[in-house]
Amino acid sequence: MANAHTLAHINTDVIRKYTLRGPRYTSYPTAPEWTESVGPETYARHIAETNRAESPAPLSLYFHLPFCPKRCYYCGCNVIVTPLHEVTGHYVDLLSMEMDLVAPHIHPDRSVIQLHLGGGTPTHLTPPQLQKLFVEASQRFPIAPDAERSIEVDVRITTEEHLHVLREFGFNRISFGVQDFSPQVQESIGRIQTIEQTTNFTSLCRRLGFDSVNIDLVCGLPHQTARSFDNTLTEIIRIGPDRIAFYTYAYLPSKMPYQRRIDPNTLPSSDERFAILRSAIERFTQNGYVYIGLDHFSKENEELTIAQRQGTLQRNFMGFTTRAGTDLYAFGVSSISSLPSLYVQNTKNLKQYEQLLRRQTLPVERGIELTTDDRIRRWVIMELMCNLRVDFARFRQTWNEEFSSYFKEEMPRLDPFAQDGLVEGDLSKEIRVTALGQILVRPIAMTFDTYLTRTRTDTKERPTYSQTL
Numbered sequence: 001m002a003n004a005h006t007l008a009h010i011n012t013d014v015i016r017k018y019t020l021r022g023p024r025y026t027s028y029p030t031a032p033e034w035t036e037s038v039g040p041e042t043y044a045r046h047i048a049e050t051n052r053a054e055s056p057a058p059l060s061l062y063f064h065l066p067f068c069p070k071r072c073y074y075c076g077c078n079v080i081v082t083p084l085h086e087v088t089g090h091y092v093d094l095l096s097m098e099m100d101l102v103a104p105h106i107h108p109d110r111s112v113i114q115l116h117l118g119g120g121t122p123t124h125l126t127p128p129q130l131q132k133l134f135v136e137a138s139q140r141f142p143i144a145p146d147a148e149r150s151i152e153v154d155v156r157i158t159t160e161e162h163l164h165v166l167r168e169f170g171f172n173r174i175s176f177g178v179q180d181f182s183p184q185v186q187e188s189i190g191r192i193q194t195i196e197q198t199t200n201f202t203s204l205c206r207r208l209g210f211d212s213v214n215i216d217l218v219c220g221l222p223h224q225t226a227r228s229f230d231n232t233l234t235e236i237i238r239i240g241p242d243r244i245a246f247y248t249y250a251y252l253p254s255k256m257p258y259q260r261r262i263d264p265n266t267l268p269s270s271d272e273r274f275a276i277l278r279s280a281i282e283r284f285t286q287n288g289y290v291y292i293g294l295d296h297f298s299k300e301n302e303e304l305t306i307a308q309r310q311g312t313l314q315r316n317f318m319g320f321t322t323r324a325g326t327d328l329y330a331f332g333v334s335s336i337s338s339l340p341s342l343y344v345q346n347t348k349n350l351k352q353y354e355q356l357l358r359r360q361t362l363p364v365e366r367g368i369e370l371t372t373d374d375r376i377r378r379w380v381i382m383e384l385m386c387n388l389r390v391d392f393a394r395f396r397q398t399w400n401e402e403f404s405s406y407f408k409e410e411m412p413r414l415d416p417f418a419q420d421g422l423v424e425g426d427l428s429k430e431i432r433v434t435a436l437g438q439i440l441v442r443p444i445a446m447t448f449d450t451y452l453t454r455t456r457t458d459t460k461e462r463p464t465y466s467q468t469l
């Protein structure tokens with residue numbers, strides 16, 4: 001795992017060489033490959049198939065609550081801006097209708113071991129609206145008493161009453177954004193949140209019994225420099241969250257027109273972004289955190305750190321997770337469900353979402369059915385990104401294939417990574433990602449993404465990905 005010593009010797013030319021545009025691999029195949037030919041019928045068929053599996057997997061439930069009272073200029077999410085709580089209340093009714101369409105297909109013995117609310121801002125719902133959602137969910141799905149329950153909140157609008165409701169329903173993980181404490185950066189992204197607000201909110205969460213607090217930071221925001229970010233690092237270390245997500249800002253104004261409020265000339269260069277990331281890795285690893293890789297840090301005794309050490313860490317749309325092998329059922333506009341051989345995404349349009357539900361139709365808009373090759377490549381990509389190692393013997397055990405023959409075309413493409421110190425190990429037995437490779441793991445994973453090199457036969461535009469660093 002990356003530490004301050006190894007980072008001190010990083011050659012910035014190598015960083016430049018591998019800073020390119022590429023997927024984040026929350027899924028494989030990635031979303032641009034999904035099509036509208038996969039719809040409600042395919043989803044229903046796959047749900048039925050999961051019940052017939054020899055040992056049906058436990059469930060993860062995700063509720064997408066897309067509302068925010070105001071839009072931040074840098075936002076990259078599917079957000080519906082509204083100040084109205086009638087809108088959010090009505091949406092809870094729609095979620096119940098969607099659950100009514102999905103729940104009867106799932107065998108009642110399959111319990112929920114993970115429940116996550118994301119957004120948007122889930123706590124833009126009022127406390128009674130959240131309460132209603134939890135009651136409705138637990139009436140339709142058996143939620144295990146020890147299920148991991150997590151939520152994304154916004155410190156600026158979350159009240160003590162919200163937190164009491166969350167604790168009452170067993171929520172034990174809470175996550176919120178800081179991004180950067182610099183007043184100039186906050187001003188430029190239209191999101192003001194003081195150090196004092198954040199400190200008090202974290203203390204309140206701890207007092208009310210949340211076991212795990214996650215803070216999100218963002219690298220690459222306007223006016224951000226390694227020097228200006230140093231104060232944010234000091235304050236975050238003092239506040240002491242259990243996990244830190246440090247996302248790279250995806251500036252994609254062609255896809256998200258409201259990002260045009262950000263002047264591209266104020267964005268840090270890729271060298272500066274690397275300097276920010278390097279100082280974050282140095283400061284956090286010197287202060288009791290482990291760099292899990294990609295965009296996450298967690299405390300040394302935190303379960304993510306332990307899972308990575310044991311080679312059992314997983315990644316899904318909710319980020320890194322220790323709950324392996326679940327089927328993920330997602331509810332709400334634009335939400336993504338993930339079954340062993342299927343991804344489906346709901347419509348992003350609220351009106352259409354409601355119309356489909358009123359017609360008793362699953363509101364699925366597009367998706368992809370995975371071939372065996374997709375599943376094999378997904379396995380390799382997730383091993384690289386989560387556990388920083390692909391063990392060829394384990395590959396053989398899992399897939400009944402020899403790694404070096406299956407990937408005979410890809411193997412020579414690993415040589416430059418080995419020469420540049422991104423991967424190491426005996427390449428006839430394993431691929432081990434080095435400390436430097438952890439930072440540049442997306443380009444390594446891209447080696448196994450067959451869609452990136454495939455000649456497109458469809459008429460779709462080539463996807464625009466964010467920078468890998």
Ligand code: SF4
Nearest residue numbers: 068071072075077120
């Ligand atoms: S709070 Fe988050 S989801 Fe809402 S607008 Fe701001 S960045 Fe987007």
